[in-house]
Amino acid sequence: MSLIDFVAQFWPRLLSGAGVTVAQFLLAAVLGVAISLFMGLMKLSTNPLLKGAAVTYIEIFRGTSLVVQLYWIFFVLPLFGITIEKFTAGYIAVGMNIGAYGAELVRGGILSVPKGQWEASLAINMSPAQRMRRIILPQALVNMLPPWGNLMIELLKGTALVSLISVADLMFQARQINATTFLSAQVFGAALIIYYILARFFVTPLMRWLERTMSRKMGKV
Amino acid sequence: MQDLSRFPLELTGDDVPMVRFQQVRKSYGSLTVLDNLDLDVAPGEMVTIIGPSGSGKTTVLRMLMTLETINGGVIYVDGKPLTHMPKGGKLVPANERHLRNRRADIGMCFQHFNLFPHMTALENCMEGPVHVLGLTKAEARDRSEDLLELVGMIDKKDQHPSRLSGGQQQRVAIARALAMRPKVMLFDEVTSALDPEVIGEVTNVIRGLVDEHNLTMLMVTHQMGFARDISDRVCFFYAGRIEEQGTPADLFGNPQKERTQQFLSAVKEAV
Amino acid sequence: MFEWKWDFVWEIMPRLIEATGNTLLAAGAGYAIAVVLGLALALGQRTPYAVVTFVVREFVEFIRSTPLILQIFFVFYVGPQFGIRLSPWMSGMIAIGLHYACYLSEVYRGGIESVAKGQWEAATALNMTTAQKYRRIIIPQAIPPALAGMGNYLVGIFKDTPMLSVIGVAELIHTANAIGSENYRFLEPYTMVGIIFLAISLPAAGLIRLFEGRVRRKLGL
Numbered sequence: 166m167s168l169i170d171f172v173a174q175f176w177p178r179l180l181s182g183a184g185v186t187v188a189q190f191l192l193a194a195v196l197g198v199a200i201s202l203f204m205g206l207m208k209l210s211t212n213p214l215l216k217g218a219a220v221t222y223i224e225i226f227r228g229t230s231l232v233v234q235l236y237w238i239f240f241v242l243p244l245f246g247i248t249i250e251k252f253t254a255g256y257i258a259v260g261m262n263i264g265a266y267g268a269e270l271v272r273g274g275i276l277s278v279p280k281g282q283w284e285a286s287l288a289i290n291m292s293p294a295q296r297m298r299r300i301i302l303p304q305a306l307v308n309m310l311p312p313w314g315n316l317m318i319e320l321l322k323g324t325a326l327v328s329l330i331s332v333a334d335l336m337f338q339a340r341q342i343n344a345t346t347f348l349s350a351q352v353f354g355a356a357l358i359i360y361y362i363l364a365r366f367f368v369t370p371l372m373r374w375l376e377r378t379m380s381r382k383m384g385k386v
Numbered sequence: 387m388q389d390l391s392r393f394p395l396e397l398t399g400d401d402v403p404m405v406r407f408q409q410v411r412k413s414y415g416s417l418t419v420l421d422n423l424d425l426d427v428a429p430g431e432m433v434t435i436i437g438p439s440g441s442g443k444t445t446v447l448r449m450l451m452t453l454e455t456i457n458g459g460v461i462y463v464d465g466k467p468l469t470h471m472p473k474g475g476k477l478v479p480a481n482e483r484h485l486r487n488r489r490a491d492i493g494m495c496f497q498h499f500n501l502f503p504h505m506t507a508l509e510n511c512m513e514g515p516v517h518v519l520g521l522t523k524a525e526a527r528d529r530s531e532d533l534l535e536l537v538g539m540i541d542k543k544d545q546h547p548s549r550l551s552g553g554q555q556q557r558v559a560i561a562r563a564l565a566m567r568p569k570v571m572l573f574d575e576v577t578s579a580l581d582p583e584v585i586g587e588v589t590n591v592i593r594g595l596v597d598e599h600n601l602t603m604l605m606v607t608h609q610m611g612f613a614r615d616i617s618d619r620v621c622f623f624y625a626g627r628i629e630e631q632g633t634p635a636d637l638f639g640n641p642q643k644e645r646t647q648q649f650l651s652a653v654k655e656a657v
Numbered sequence: 658m659f660e661w662k663w664d665f666v667w668e669i670m671p672r673l674i675e676a677t678g679n680t681l682l683a684a685g686a687g688y689a690i691a692v693v694l695g696l697a698l699a700l701g702q703r704t705p706y707a708v709v710t711f712v713v714r715e716f717v718e719f720i721r722s723t724p725l726i727l728q729i730f731f732v733f734y735v736g737p738q739f740g741i742r743l744s745p746w747m748s749g750m751i752a753i754g755l756h757y758a759c760y761l762s763e764v765y766r767g768g769i770e771s772v773a774k775g776q777w778e779a780a781t782a783l784n785m786t787t788a789q790k791y792r793r794i795i796i797p798q799a800i801p802p803a804l805a806g807m808g809n810y811l812v813g814i815f816k817d818t819p820m821l822s823v824i825g826v827a828e829l830i831h832t833a834n835a836i837g838s839e840n841y842r843f844l845e846p847y848t849m850v851g852i853i854f855l856a857i858s859l860p861a862a863g864l865i866r867l868f869e870g871r872v873r874r875k876l877g878l
Contacts (some may be wrong), residue, residue, distance in 0.1 A: 168784060192679070224855070224859060225851075225855065227858075228831075228854060228855040228858045228859050229816065229851045229854040229855055229858070230816040230817065230819045230854055231816075232819035232820060232822070232830055233819060233830065233847065233854060234849050234851075235849045236830070236843075236847050237847050237848070237851060239846065240837070240843040241843055241844050242846050244843070244844050252687045262853075300804060318721070318722055321724075322722075322723065322724040322725065323724075324724075325724035325726050325727055326724075326726060326820070328726075329823070336724065336726065336727055339727070339730070339732065343730070347738070348738075348741075349730075349731070349734035349735045349737075349738050349812055350731075350738055353727060353731040353734065353735065354731070356727055356733075357719075357723045357727055357728070357731065360722065360723040360724060360727065361719055361722050361723050364722035365718070365722055386809075418856045451781065451782055453778050453781060453782075454780065460762065482787075485789075486784060486786065489781070489782075490784055492782075492865075493782060494778075494782040496775055496778065496779065497725040498775050498777035499775075500773070500776060500778060500779035501779070502776065502779070502794055502798075503798065503876070504798055504876040513783065513793065514783035514785070517785065517789055517793060518783055518784050518785055518789070559779075562783070563782065566783060566784065649682075
């Protein structure tokens with residue numbers, strides 16, 4: 166069966182899987198960005214408690230595997246009375262994992278803002294929160310956006326692992342179709358192409374657009 | 387494609403120049419860097435090229451080292467074409483094999499030394515003799531140590547470049563180039579990146595080469611005093627052409643062209 | 658509330674240790690493939706032939722943009738469709754080795770591009786062949802700046818080995834799954850797997866940094 170015939174026959178399931186993948190991606194991205202921001206700022210804090218908490222979080226999530234984290238959240242947490250439905254467990258695990266990597270990018274981005282900017286905002290008597298929000302973060306964001314582009318691709322690829330806890334994403338649908346039809350080359354080939362299209366024509370252009378927009382706002386051409 | 391039929395396959399006769407640029411053209415897009423350059427350098431001659439920046443003087447050396455391609459004309463080294471090779475009774479652009487063969491006659495020292503940072507001074511000198519010329523390690527070591535002795539760097543032979551001063555690095559670079567036994571040595575602004583107080587140690591080494599060796603040398607420099615002292619001939623480049631050339635005494639003492647006079651007086655004022 | 662049982666932990670430790678060995682073996686073998694193949698992919702983008710550069714470049718982009726777990730399935734299942742049977746180990750090593758080869762090719766490329774232009778020119782002035790230039794002058798200088806990235810991907814490949822469980826490679830997660838379903842206890846196996854990952858990847862990251870410093874000193878950089 167050719168790839169085209171295959172897609173013609175199975176497109177509804179591939180499409181629904183891709184839809185779930187995109188949903189997982191977006192939800193995990195929102196969660197991941199929020200965690201990155203919090204943990205990145207906490208790691209820069211002078212309060213040893215906040216700093217310690219951030220370091221522990223980052224090291225645990227970067228030091229272990231996303232599969233392990235996913236299984237732990239889905240299979241072990243219920244033992245402590247915290248039962249999370251699989252769809253939610255999926256994007257929480259992926260988002261928390263990416264958040265740990267993103268936190269380092271946030272931290273690096275903030276540190277890359279020249280010291281003079283801190284001093285200048287202090288000189289006009291801004292509060293620490295104002296300094297961070299109005300002066301430092303916007304500049305840090307521009308500096309860290311390019312590596313965020315790569316991280317977002319990693320995030321998209323990471324969502325494929327939610328199939329391991331039976332979230333019906335693209336990877337899951339592909340495995341199901343493969344199990345019933347044994348058209349492995351067609352189904353996995355089609356899935357690879359769909360992931361590639363999502364990455365190359367969806368995630369990457371979006372991040373490039375963000376980079377351009379932010380640079381323009383900062384007056385860099 | 388240019389007509390190469392008027393260029394000889396080989397230079398013959400009594401006084402074949404060591405280097406000949408014949409009608410050489412070089413341009414980047416619409417910008418002409420060298421405009422039909424004709425220049426002969428006799429065996430054993432020391433020719434210095436001076437001129438304002440952007441006049442194409444460094445390009446002359448880089449073309450001779452085959453670091454830049456040329457857009458027209460032919461360069462000959464030791465009577466044989468460098469940029470071209472004979473094929474079926476006429477000249478065609480050189481292939482990599484021909485270039486490898488002909489490059490063996492030429493050595494070069496760079497403004498920024500370009501020593502290999504992961505090798506000691508001695509290893510830098512031995513690298514070419516061992517891996518390109520196929521000498522044994524013992525032969526290459528003897529040759530390299532002699533040359534490091536000559537440039538006064540034998541004490542530092544086991545140091546990596548990062549531990550050497552600019553002047554020391556440049557002296558090692560000269561030894562490295564000489565270790566390949568070239569017929570022609572090219573010095574491309576070898577003192578320009580050096581602190582003023584160490585320029586002398588490099589110029590002294592080059593002076594020694596002029597006195598003791600029968601090398602053909604081409605040098606681009608901003609050190610007018612040095613050029614005057616050691617050159618057999620000085621060429622003043624302007625806008626991709628040789629504006630004026632002559633003995634150092636003539637060119638520095640009695641420049642004929644207005645542009646040469648302007649350049650020399652500007653340089654004098656700067657000093 | 659579910660209780661942590663140390664007895665059970667000790668009972669399953671031998672199996673987990675054996676699985677750790679398999680995990681390390683998979684990571685090591687996959688990395689060995691990636692190190693060599695990655696160099697080929699990096700040099701493949703530096704030939705004078707624009708077509709070759711384009712094809713290699715797009716291939717690397719494709720592999721980097723699509724999930725490893727899907728690639729593992731692809732390699733494992735597509736072979737038999739065409740009469741080639743690959744063992745789980747074999748398929749896993751091909752997939753993970755190729756995936757990380759693409760990452761490493763980018764690291765090498767960055768390293769090669771970081772070597773100053775003057776080094777190429779000096780090598781030309783010594784009349785070296787292209788192969789000699791790479792082997793003697795460029796690659797030795799391209800490796801030290803690439804070491805940090807190479808080290809990160811060594812830890813990365815280690816953390817990605819759990820994906821091999823899906824085709825039956827008996828690494829840590831596969832073993833933890835088996836222990837869990839045999840005993841109906843998931844808390845200890847998954848937690849211990851997490852701890853084992855941390856216990857290996859955190860010191861490994863430190864060791865890699867140490868090693869990087871030593872190589873730099875040894876090369877006099």
